[in-house]
Amino acid sequence: MPIFVVSADAYPIGRRIAEKTAAALGYRYIDREILEGIAAKHDIPEERLNRLLDAATPPAQIFKKNWRRQLALIQEATLDKLLADHVVCHGLAAHLYVLGVSHAIRVRIISTTDKAAGASQTDAKQLEQLCRQWSLTAFDMDQTDPAQYDTVIRLAETDETEAVRTLVAMSADSRFRANTFSVNCLKDLELSSRVRSQLLKDYTNIKVEAHKGTIIVRTRVSRRNRNKVIEDIKIKAGNIEGVSFVEVHAASGLLARL
């Protein structure tokens, strides 16, 4: 069975459609309710996590370390929930990190600017630009790019009931059936997010890929600390459940890119 990853330019509208889709299909619905558990587990105010997802712009550079780690914690918790089948997910920025999973149906809801968002065309364009910038900074993904989605539903051309009907119909499409490859891809994403959120406690520039227990960590480090950092990452990542092998690529120098 597929999972739905729904995002919208207006949170309440996206939530309504996603919730109704889940109810119609008998799927589990996950949204910002999971933030409570993350907040309690990591001793972060729940309100801060909510604000983090609502904010139109990334924070200033000095606050980015915490911001990235808190986003990573949301990502980790969301991916854990998505490992179960029959899920509709909304409101957790999952469309920015559930990538390369063929049974994940990625949906973008675009509400009409005057009817739903109550903003002028100029405001809407500015908002879109901010959304774009936010998603690129947070996850290297342009959330305003329609090519990133399996379906884009414009409420100017349809209504919410029809949008739900469309999504329910998509669930029966065999192309989106879970398969061994897609389930393994999702497991890899979940493991890499667990490792990343752990390493973000100590490091700011961290990219993690996972493949069946093998972890590749990319980071930027000064030449002086290179060996120490590599060893530290190997130990920390190697202790995480599900990790069988750790490879670290540490780039040094001003022009080093991850």
Add this chain to the structure above:
Amino acid sequence: MNQKLKIMVVDDEAIVGKRLKPSLESSGYTVETFGDGRSAIARLSKERFDIVITDVRMDDVDGMQILEYVRANIPQTKVIIITGYASVDLARRALDKGAFDFIAKPFKPGDLRTVIEKAARAPSA
């Protein structure tokens, strides 16, 4: 499906068939291996298999063509696609054409056995 499943493995990398055959036979399956799609289809036209495990990228007749042949002519046979070039697009195309499952190479024979068992239990189309 019968207790003793008949399985066809099609892959132009000889090592794949060579490794899978003894491993699957040790699980009690009857296994035939083929190195190209054309001879696999010729065999399928004469003999019934419960499961076909096929690579995608092969010269001449590829795995997708084998899948299409099976779905059109022997729909009760399940097709499991294996590939070293797995992608979202390819997985979706294979499932759309009626593949039972899609597996990225490399994989452990045990993982394949799990899928085979699932296929054996699943109702025929």
